Amino acid sequence: AQSVTQLDSQVPVFEEAPVELRCNYSSSVSVYLFWYVQYPNQGLQLLLKYLSGSTLVESINGFEAEFNKSQTSFHLRKPSVHISDTAEYFCAVNSQTSFSGGYNKLIFGAGTRLAVHP
């Protein structure tokens, strides 16, 4: 069975410091990986995704994630965080495959709360 593990439930960091949020997955099928972000009192929003091709994917607000097949990881990084990055971050894998005409049946990790302090 597929699963997603987010190793840190909370990550405190100072503004302008780098951050890495860790995510490991287990999957026996083609892997489609996602990071979603949830700001306070809002719904989840897609931050970035890996489907195929380049193993490094980037978001428009400076986050990046690297797909590492050998380590079954998809860690999220940002070189310099802002106060506004304070949110909960969810890693997810799609349990479906395109070969089966699949849809978006996502398996989520438990989330990591990123708290950016001034």
Added chain:
Amino acid sequence: NAGVMQNPRHLVRRRGQEARLRCSPMKGHSHVYWYRQLPEEGLKFMVYLQKENIIDESGMPKERFSAEFPKEGPSILRIQQVVRGDSAAYFCASSPTGQINEKLFFGSGTQLSVL
């Protein structure tokens, strides 16, 4: 352009009562997903619906839970005879075509508390 709307935002029920959670997808979206988040856990898939059809309900408990997405109106997640273990955040997401890996748009969730 309104996003995915869920209501109520908070719902309090006593054990044995019924809970009805509503989800209005984004305009033009005909695919709806429901997820449940228990405390300290990730979101868990419950059900995937298209207009008037349940496509995948493998994550729904076999008893007391039902979902619908009628031709007109919002999608409804209905929980009969609620128990304390049903207390959770329930999130709805929608997408335009249902294609795999298409971006999902999530609502802000309904927090259900069972007393």
